[in-house]
Amino acid sequence: MKFRTLFFKELREMLSAQTILVMVISVFVLAFAGKAMSKAVEDNAETMMDLTICDRDDTEFTRNMLKFLRSNLAQLDGEVTVIDVTTDDYAAELKKADAKSVIIIPEGFTESVQNSEPATVKFVQRLSSLATFSNLNTGSQVAVEYLSAAVKDVVFSAKVAGGKLTNTEVSFLNDPIHLEESTVVADKSEDISASIVMSLCSAQNMVVPIMMFVLVMMSSNMILNAVSTEKIDKTLETLLSAPISRLSVIAAKMLSAAVVAAMQAAVYMIGARSMMNGVLDNVSGDTGYSEAMKNLGLTMDAGQYVMVGIQMFLSILIALSISLVLGVLARDSKSAQTLTLPIMMFTMIPYMLSMFVDIRTMSPMVKYFVYAIPFSHAFMASENAMFGNTALYIGGLIYQTIFLAVCMFIALRIFMSDRIFTMTLGGKKKVNL
Numbered sequence: 001m002k003f004r005t006l007f008f009k010e011l012r013e014m015l016s017a018q019t020i021l022v023m024v025i026s027v028f029v030l031a032f033a034g035k036a037m038s039k040a041v042e043d044n045a046e047t048m049m050d051l052t053i054c055d056r057d058d059t060e061f062t063r064n065m066l067k068f069l070r071s072n073l074a075q076l077d078g079e080v081t082v083i084d085v086t087t088d089d090y091a092a093e094l095k096k097a098d099a100k101s102v103i104i105i106p107e108g109f110t111e112s113v114q115n116s117e118p119a120t121v122k123f124v125q126r127l128s129s130l131a132t133f134s135n136l137n138t139g140s141q142v143a144v145e146y147l148s149a150a151v152k153d154v155v156f157s158a159k160v161a162g163g164k165l166t167n168t169e170v171s172f173l174n175d176p177i178h179l180e181e182s183t184v185v186a187d188k189s190e191d192i193s194a195s196i197v198m199s200l201c202s203a204q205n206m207v208v209p210i211m212m213f214v215l216v217m218m219s220s221n222m223i224l225n226a227v228s229t230e231k232i233d234k235t236l237e238t239l240l241s242a243p244i245s246r247l248s249v250i251a252a253k254m255l256s257a258a259v260v261a262a263m264q265a266a267v268y269m270i271g272a273r274s275m276m277n278g279v280l281d282n283v284s285g286d287t288g289y290s291e292a293m294k295n296l297g298l299t300m301d302a303g304q305y306v307m308v309g310i311q312m313f314l315s316i317l318i319a320l321s322i323s324l325v326l327g328v329l330a331r332d333s334k335s336a337q338t339l340t341l342p343i344m345m346f347t348m349i350p351y352m353l354s355m356f357v358d359i360r361t362m363s364p365m366v367k368y369f370v371y372a373i374p375f376s377h378a379f380m381a382s383e384n385a386m387f388g389n390t391a392l393y394i395g396g397l398i399y400q401t402i403f404l405a406v407c408m409f410i411a412l413r414i415f416m417s418d419r420i421f422t423m424t425l426g427g428k429k430k431v432n433l
Contacts, residue, residue, distance in 0.1 A: 021338070025345055033352040036366060049078025051143060052099045054085040057109040065105075065150040073146070090124045090182055090189040101125045103143050113151060116172040121147060125194040126184040129358035130201045130383060144177050151176040183296065186388040190292040200289060201298060208382050211268050212312060213351045216375060219264070219316045220323040220343045223257050227327025228339070250324070250415045254408075257320045262313055297386055304385040307393065308378075314400040315378035319343055321407035328414055350376035354383075360392070371396075374403045 051069065055062050070080045083097045085104055094102060104122035112119040123143050152173050181193040230236035293299050300308070326339040350373055353359055359370050359380060370376050377396030384393040 019338075021341070025341060029345055029348050029352075033349060033356075036353055036362060037356050039357075039362070049073050049076045049142065050081070051078065051146065052081045052083060052097065052102045054083055054102055054104045056085075056107050057105050059110040061110040061113065061154055062105055064154045065147070068150045068153050069146055072149070091126075091184045091187045094124065094126050094184055099126075100128075101143075103147070113155065113172075113176065116168045118172070118178040119151070119176060120178045120180060122180050122182065124182045124184060124189070127194055127197060128387060129360070130198065131354070131356055131358045144179050148175075148177050185296040185298060185386070188296050190295050192289065192292040192296075196289065197293070197296070197298065200293060209351050209355050209379055212315070212375075212378055213347055215264050215268065215312065215316060216319045216347050216378075217340070217344065219257065219260070220319040221340055222260070222323075223253065223320050224323035224327040224330075224340060226253070227324060228330035231328060231330060246415050247412070250412060253324065254317075254320060258313075258317060264316070266309065268312070297388070300382065300385060304382075307385050308381040311378045311381040311393075311397060311400065314397070314404060315375050318374050318400065318404050318407060319347075321404060321411050324411045325407070325414060346373045347375050349373060350379045354379035360389075371399075374400050 051073065053066065053069075055066065066080060066082065073080055081099070083099065083102065085093045085097075085102060087093060090102075094100070102124050104124065106120060106122060109119045109121070121143070155173060155176075180191070182189050182191050183194045183197050185197075227236070290299075322343060323340075326342070330339060350359075350370055353362075353370060354376075359367060359376070362370070377393075377400055380396070381393065383389070384396075
């Protein structure tokens with residue numbers, strides 16, 4: 001009986017209202033992120049069967065191929081769009097056609113097929129994000145499968161009626177398409193598969209959000225615990241009654257935390273750069289992948305690392321200023337632990353979304369909600385730097401600066417008044433007379 005009583009007592013203390021609130025909000029955050037990811041997968045699936053083709057060969061054979069593709073893809077809600085690609089500036093051509101990818105059938109395609117030789121096809125893919133669910137299917141596999149089916153159908157229609165296929169023709173039809181791939185990033189293009197680019201960038205795409213999340217949570221916990229502990233232990237009253245201005249007290253706390261935050265951001269940037277250099281050095285060899293990644297701008301230079309570091313630093317300062325206010329609201333050690341919940345929630349949302357979806361392509365309501373979270377811009381900083389989204393980066397930087405100024409103003413107003421001793425979350429503390 002004593003064990004049972006003790007067990008339920010401990011369970012009641014641990015399963016407090018704050019703990020239940022954390023679990024409920026965590027479910028809400030995960031459901032929100034899951035819905036956004038599901039929408040990204042759904043949008044990707046809707047366009048998976050759409051093909052954009054440039055027919056430079058323009059023969060009766062290729063026109064019959066296009067007719068076959070239109071007929072078969074229509075049954076799968078797919079669409080074939082024919083465009084003209086007149087230059088090898090694929091970035092400009094895709095932008096002009098407002099297309100994410102294009103299949104280029106070169107001159108001599110029909111001649112290669114008639115000679116039973118693998119016919120070369122160029123597949124050009126534009127990458128605008130490194131998010132996992134935004135690039136579930138690069139399209140090259142679908143292109144090869146349907147072009148191969150089109151070649152087989154036209155060849156069979158033309159030759160089977162006249163007699164049996166030769167052994168050479170049968171062997172050719174097993175693998176009629178030779179695929180060459182190019183990837184476009186911003187205004188640059190390289191002869192490298194988009195799937196290889198995604199594989200090489202996967203380490204960075206996973207590590208950047210994780211490290212950003214850890215840095216924000218560590219920094220916010222650091223100053224929140226420091227302030228709440230001083231308030232609970234009454235040492236804050238002693239400190240603020242000393243012959244030193246309150247402005248100096250808050251300035252010292254923020255400056256020391258900012259120095260630590262700057263050191264953390266700098267150490268992370270150095271570590272991230274070493275990690276990416278190590279990844280590229282190991283896979284370069286004779287493949288030329290390292291040079292291709294550099295030409296595409298997917299290996300950040302010193303200036304881009306500084307850009308990312310600045311937004312990380314601002315995000316950490318925002319977390320510190322919010323934590324400064326939240327620490328004042330603590331009534332006891334348990335409530336102090338719960339007060340990190342708002343920061344955790346609004347860090348988890350962009351943390352999860354940035355890894356899996358391209359935030360810029362989400363619905364306007366969801367997109368602007370995520371943009372309103374100041375930490376989102378730090379999670380997007382590396383992609384904005386690499387993909388040349390300068391306007392989005394600068395806009396995020398300005399927004400973070402304004403948000404930080406507002407948070408600091410609120411913190412100063414609280415510290416400069418006596419409300420710092422009376423503010424609590426969840427009602428006033430009982431006073432024993």
